Amino acid sequence: MRVEIGARSDVGRVRNNNEDSFRVVAALNLFVLSDGMGGEAGGEVASALAVESVAAHILEAANNVSAPSFGARQPDLTEKSNRLASAVRLANRKIHEASRDDPAHRGMGATVLAAWLDGQRLSLVHVGDSRAYLLRSGALEQLTSDHSLVAEQVRRGILTPQQADSSTMQSVLIRALGAHEDVEVDADEHILLDGDALLLCSDGLTRMVTDPEIASTLLTHSDAQAAADRLVELSNEYGGEDNVTVVVLRIALDSDGWLSRLRRWSRGPGRPPGEASQAGGH
Amino acid sequence: MARLVLKFEAMVLKEVPIGGRPVSIGRAPDNDIPIDNLAVSNYHARVYTEAERLVVEDLNSLNGTFVNDMRIERATVRDGDAILIGKHHILVDTTRDAALPLDPGRKIAAPKVDETMVLDTRERRDMLQQAVAVGERSQLAPERTRVPSLVVLRGRTDQKDYRLSSKLTVIGKSAMATVRLRGWFAPQVAAQISKREDGYYLGRGDRVPKINGEPITSLTRLNDGDLIEVGGVRLNFLYRD
Numbered sequence: 001m002r003v004e005i006g007a008r009s010d011v012g013r014v015r016n017n018n019e020d021s022f023r024v025v026a027a028l029n030l031f032v033l034s035d036g037m038g039g040e041a042g043g044e045v046a047s048a049l050a051v052e053s054v055a056a057h058i059l060e061a062a063n064n065v066s067a068p069s070f071g072a073r074q075p076d077l078t079e080k081s082n083r084l085a086s087a088v089r090l091a092n093r094k095i096h097e098a099s100r101d102d103p104a105h106r107g108m109g110a111t112v113l114a115a116w117l118d119g120q121r122l123s124l125v126h127v128g129d130s131r132a133y134l135l136r137s138g139a140l141e142q143l144t145s146d147h148s149l150v151a152e153q154v155r156r157g158i159l160t161p162q163q164a165d166s167s168t169m170q171s172v173l174i175r176a177l178g179a180h181e182d183v184e185v186d187a188d189e190h191i192l193l194d195g196d197a198l199l200l201c202s203d204g205l206t207r208m209v210t211d212p213e214i215a216s217t218l219l220t221h222s223d224a225q226a227a228a229d230r231l232v233e234l235s236n237e238y239g240g241e242d243n244v245t246v247v248v249l250r251i252a253l254d255s256d257g258w259l260s261r262l263r264r265w266s267r268g269p270g271r272p273p274g275e276a277s278q279a280g281g282h
Numbered sequence: 283m284a285r286l287v288l289k290f291e292a293m294v295l296k297e298v299p300i301g302g303r304p305v306s307i308g309r310a311p312d313n314d315i316p317i318d319n320l321a322v323s324n325y326h327a328r329v330y331t332e333a334e335r336l337v338v339e340d341l342n343s344l345n346g347t348f349v350n351d352m353r354i355e356r357a358t359v360r361d362g363d364a365i366l367i368g369k370h371h372i373l374v375d376t377t378r379d380a381a382l383p384l385d386p387g388r389k390i391a392a393p394k395v396d397e398t399m400v401l402d403t404r405e406r407r408d409m410l411q412q413a414v415a416v417g418e419r420s421q422l423a424p425e426r427t428r429v430p431s432l433v434v435l436r437g438r439t440d441q442k443d444y445r446l447s448s449k450l451t452v453i454g455k456s457a458m459a460t461v462r463l464r465g466w467f468a469p470q471v472a473a474q475i476s477k478r479e480d481g482y483y484l485g486r487g488d489r490v491p492k493i494n495g496e497p498i499t500s501l502t503r504l505n506d507g508d509l510i511e512v513g514g515v516r517l518n519f520l521y522r523d
Contacts, residue, residue: 037400076448076477109400120471121450121458136486139500157288157296157316176400189450191458191474191487 001119003029006224006248010232012204013240019043020202020245023051029117030058031247035130035202037176038108042099046110049098050091050177054114057087077187081123084116085185088125088177095178109178113144113200120253122198125187128176131206133214134190135197140215143190147175170207194253197224201231204244208235224248284336284361284376286329288315290369304330307367308341309480318480321345321368329359329372336374338365428521430482430504432475437515438464446482451475453512454487463513472513476501482519489513 005026011018019036021044032054036047061067061083070086070093077085091112099108111128124132129146145151149172150164159167177183192198197218205214213234221227228248235244286305288296298305298314307315308326317326323343330337339356340347348366349357359365365372430446440462444451453461454471463472471487483501490497491512493504504510510517 078448081449119458120456141501154311155318157311157318161311173400179400187449188476189448190476190485191450191452191471193471193487 002252002254003117004224004250004252005031006226006228006250007031007246008225008228008232009245010236010240010243012243013236015243017041017044018243019047020204020243021047021051022200022245022247023055024247025055025059028058028062030055030114031116031200031249032112032114033130033200033202033245033247034110034112034177035128035204035243035245036108036110038099038105038178040104042105042108043110045098045105046095046108046178049095050110050112053091053094054084054087054112057090058083058116061087071182071185074187078118078121078123078189080116080118080121081125081187081189084114084123084125085187088112088114088127088185089183092127092177092183093181096181099178109173109176111173111202112177115198115200115247115249117192117249120192120251122190122192123187124190125185127183127185128173129203131201131203133199133201133211134192135199135215135218136193136195138215138219140211140218142211143188144186147186148173170203192251194251196251197227198249198251199231200247200249202243202245204240204242205231205235205246207242208238208240208244218248222250224250284331284374286315286365287373287375288317289371289373295370300329300331300336302331304328307372308343315372317368317370319368319370320480322370326367327365329365336360336376343367428523431520431522432461432510433518433520434461435509435516435518437513438468439515440464446475446477449477451477452487453491453515453517461515461517463515465514467514469513472515473510475504484510487512 005024007022007024009018009020009022022033024031032051034047034050036043038046071089073082095110099105111130113126113130113132116123124143126144127147129148132143134141134143149169150159150167152174153159154161154164175184217230218227221230228246231246232244284300286298286300287294296315306313306325306328308324309317309322310324325341326343327338327340327347335358338349338359340354346353349359349363359374361374361376363374432444434442444461452459452471453473455463455468456470469488472489473487473491474485476483476485482504484491484493484498484504485501489512491510493502494509504519506521508519510519
């Protein structure tokens with residue numbers, strides 16, 4: 001399996017500092033993104049602490065499977081997903097303690113979104129309103145649900161999605177790293193397929209760029225870095241009201257089993273008509 | 283204009299005016315009155331005006347629609363009647379002009395919040411009001427306590443019967459599959475089933491699975507009794523006691 005990676009973070013057009021952080025650890029196929037909050041330098045510190053401690057914990061666990069785990073193990077998740085959730089709980093504790101002990105960082109917090117690939121199996125863990133999307137067969141699906149007040153109100157049937165989009169309360173999170181000593185972490189797993197594109201992004205993207213625009217950008221930019229660059233550009237063209245960070249992953253499976261070789265051979269040297277027309281298009 | 287008032291126990295969750303268009307009620311989020319509870323069908327019932335009378339009509343829901351405790355298929359309702367759907371009551375109120383729909387998001391009337399903030403536990407409780415507690419309690423539908431399982435009806439697999447206990451269940455020949463397919467031509471990952479808050483969802487793998495004979499086009503929620511066909515096997519999705 002090949003994973004093509006594109007990543008970009010930008011301060012946007014309105015703010016003076018970038019409070020987003022991301023970390024790509026290609027050797028582990030680990031991708032972490034965080035959107036910080038809190039006055040002064042707090043947001044930057046919190047998001048940096050989040051991605052740093054998640055990556056460090058996973059690196060440590062990769063070298064030592066018996067490294068201590070943080071929080072209760074969830075029996076319906078794989079070891080890797082549990083490890084990733086543990087890393088996020090540890091990051092929460094670190095941010096919480098830093099904000100408690102240092103008056104300059106009082107009240108800081110961060111979202112976190114971490115994706116870890118084990119072959120085709122994706123472990124996805126998040127807290128806050130940074131989102132993961134999957135583009136599969138041309139259709140875009142949001143894999144995470146926001147831990148925001150408006151998203152919660154939509155889930156409870158109090159607001160319609162349209163009302164949520166125009167709400168003034170969009171920035172109110174109901175879960176974030178650093179707010180409390182412990183945090184509830186959402187963890188999920190998916191099998192990625194050949195041709196899938198996975199997008200991780202901070203809310204700076206999803207506030208400015210609509211889902212159909214995200215889908216068409218991913219569809220028209222086959223290069224992962226070009227797609228990431230274009231998404232950031234779009235967000236800035238629409239006003240760039242917030243920091244924006246995107247990580248784009250493109251999945252290609254090399255099917256080199258004897259069966260697929262046999263299938264390719266049996267198809268003969270000619271290209272199937274579908275492929276030919278795709279290559280000619282544009 | 284008449285209105286419908288959605289209540290759970292003593293708490294008012296939502297008010298919806300009845301206008302020219304029918305008011306739809308169900309579990310799917312695009313209903314006018316969505317009710318997030320497994321006892322409620324996706325499109326459960328609707329209420330509309332017909333010849334100046336209010337009519338409630340059950341849309342072949344699984345658990346039925348009740349007016350003043352009597353199960354109905356279609357019935358006229360008037361002021362003070364209570365429509366029961368799942369564990370939620372919908373009161374018919376024609377006594378006054380429709381109030382604006384309840385919208386706690388606006389009621390808080392906060393100035394525009396630019397900076398991201400996190401609610402502490404108390405604020406969160408206040409702002410979400412009782413709706414959260416109600417939602418969490420009302421999710422304790424009977425279906426939840428039952429065990430989701432897959433029964434193999436046709437095809438070669440390593441077991442005849444599987445209990446779904448993981449967030450992700452893979453169907454295929456791959457080593458990471460729970461439902462292991464046998465045979466040379468079996469796909470590595472035929473399909474995947476994801477556990478979500480409100481149930482189990484079937485998604486594609488290297489093949490596009492069918493539910494009850496229809497190929498799925500996106501992640502599709504599985505209902506009790508659904509037939510799944512993929513990669514040469516036929517499976518029955520069941521909630522068992």
